[in-house]
Amino acid sequence: MHTANDSISALMDGEVGEFELRRTLEQVADDPELAQQWRRYHVARSALKGEAQAGLKVDISAGVMSALEQEPVYHPSVYDREPDAAKPQKPVSRWWRSVSSMAVAASVTAVVILGAGNFSESPSQTPNFYLPGSSVSGDLMRTNLGRSTQATVAGYESPDVIRLSDGLKKYIDQHQHLVGAQRVPQWSTRWMPEGYSIVRHELLPHGEVMVFANGRDAFSVSVEELGHQSLPEGVAQADGYIAVGKRRGDHFVTVVGDVPLMIADRIASAVQPEQ
Amino acid sequence: MSNESQAASDQVLVKRVQAGDKQAFDLLVKQYQHKIIGLIGRYVYDPHEAMDVAQEAFIKAYRALPGFRGDSAFYTWLYRIAINTAKNHLVSRSRRPPDVDVDVDDAHYIDTDSELRDLESPERALYRDELERVVKTTLDRLPEDLRVALTLREFEGMSYEDIANVMDCPVGTVRSRIFRAREAIDKEIAPLLAN
Numbered sequence A: 001m002h003t004a005n006d007s008i009s010a011l012m013d014g015e016v017g018e019f020e021l022r023r024t025l026e027q028v029a030d031d032p033e034l035a036q037q038w039r040r041y042h043v044a045r046s047a048l049k050g051e052a053q054a055g056l057k058v059d060i061s062a063g064v065m066s067a068l069e070q071e072p073v074y075h076p077s078v079y080d081r082e083p084d085a086a087k088p089q090k091p092v093s094r095w096w097r098s099v100s101s102m103a104v105a106a107s108v109t110a111v112v113i114l115g116a117g118n119f120s121e122s123p124s125q126t127p128n129f130y131l132p133g134s135s136v137s138g139d140l141m142r143t144n145l146g147r148s149t150q151a152t153v154a155g156y157e158s159p160d161v162i163r164l165s166d167g168l169k170k171y172i173d174q175h176q177h178l179v180g181a182q183r184v185p186q187w188s189t190r191w192m193p194e195g196y197s198i199v200r201h202e203l204l205p206h207g208e209v210m211v212f213a214n215g216r217d218a219f220s221v222s223v224e225e226l227g228h229q230s231l232p233e234g235v236a237q238a239d240g241y242i243a244v245g246k247r248r249g250d251h252f253v254t255v256v257g258d259v260p261l262m263i264a265d266r267i268a269s270a271v272q273p274e275q
Numbered sequence B: 001m002s003n004e005s006q007a008a009s010d011q012v013l014v015k016r017v018q019a020g021d022k023q024a025f026d027l028l029v030k031q032y033q034h035k036i037i038g039l040i041g042r043y044v045y046d047p048h049e050a051m052d053v054a055q056e057a058f059i060k061a062y063r064a065l066p067g068f069r070g071d072s073a074f075y076t077w078l079y080r081i082a083i084n085t086a087k088n089h090l091v092s093r094s095r096r097p098p099d100v101d102v103d104v105d106d107a108h109y110i111d112t113d114s115e116l117r118d119l120e121s122p123e124r125a126l127y128r129d130e131l132e133r134v135v136k137t138t139l140d141r142l143p144e145d146l147r148v149a150l151t152l153r154e155f156e157g158m159s160y161e162d163i164a165n166v167m168d169c170p171v172g173t174v175r176s177r178i179f180r181a182r183e184a185i186d187k188e189i190a191p192l193l194a195n
Helices: A004-012 A018-030 A032-048 A061-070 A076-080 A091-119 A166-179 A261-270 B003-018 B022-040 B047-067 B074-092 B122-141 B144-154 B160-167 B171-193
Strands: A128-131 A140-143 A150-153 A156-158 A161-164 A187-189 A197-204 A207-213 A218-225 A234-238 A241-248 A251-257 A271-273
Touching (some): A004 A018, A018 A032, A018 B003, A032 B022, A032 B122, A032 B171, A061 B022, A061 B047, A187 A207, A234 A261, A241 A261, A251 A261, A261 A271, A261 B047, B003 B022, B003 B047, B022 B047, B022 B074, B122 B171, B144 B160
Antiparallel strands (some): A207 A218, A218 A251, A241 A251
């Protein structure tokens, strides 16, 4: 069993395994003296080779780390995964996934809109909602809206109706938006990779989505009011796509696509309100 | 120490940062801060200003780290960020950056007659000399097995396995000897480096 001091010496030489590395970093995090020892070991190495310079006594690491407290922690999945050559990302399948995702969203929207329509039925009509008990999820809440409406759930009858939860409220907002007043795009990006151009610009209830393509690959840029985004700031990777989320004032920008992380980050940084 | 083994050691920490471990970046800062401050000090003459610029350079490096793929050594990459940060700082203060850059390979050995000033104060130069003297004296006084192990590591850049072959002992013994040698030196320089 190695001591922590022994491990930081070996770490300096790149002679520790993954397990020892993780353990050593944990120990350094818990013991500031170990971190200082690491610093002194490096100063000694420089001095030994006659490379010592000014600023040997200075330690700016606390200031740097304090400034970085608000910075996102890089998501492990981005780097832990090796490129998977066996699963090339084909544009056709990507587009199909996009289309299928939109179809699912549209279906949900349609159901919601139809459901909302039922709420506006005249009082003389008394619709019954027959829902299998197993399909009642946490997203659906029962509430008493009066005697005129009745729902039946798998043999259970009550004078309740099914009310949409807050999670589905966004689709009502979307519906109201679609049938409401027209808006003009408020956001654009000052920079995009060479060869790409904007192919779609959708205005949503709480933001906008821009899609850029170069004929082969595509990426999308979502700008949402803060609080409406699905993810915190940071980076993630899934299904061959990079997703970068960043705050821009009181808005949140998310870039998703099959582009290098650095490019996605640059695009996100280049998004700005239209002048 | 060879550049290759240094780069391999850095890469281990860089990967940890990229995997979400900020603590690993703290070690990289502690490892390179004196070199980066020294480098920036050749552009930004005020020591406090130089420290601020060095801090900014490390923050920029952290932000850019997702894009670092290890095509060059980490220090080379960090060095470029530091130089650019220093130059941008001078431009933002309406001061002209020097026309001559310090080459990354020569950054440690820059001639003081260069157009880039070496702004070490006499006190700092004395302090640096004293530190180097203590380190080298302590090394000379170490038992031979410790001194040889550390020398082969630091000056020849040999791996623990190669040193074990040369010294005809187990790898674990090499590791222990190098650690004990560093401990002995650290004991002597710790008071000098204390704030």
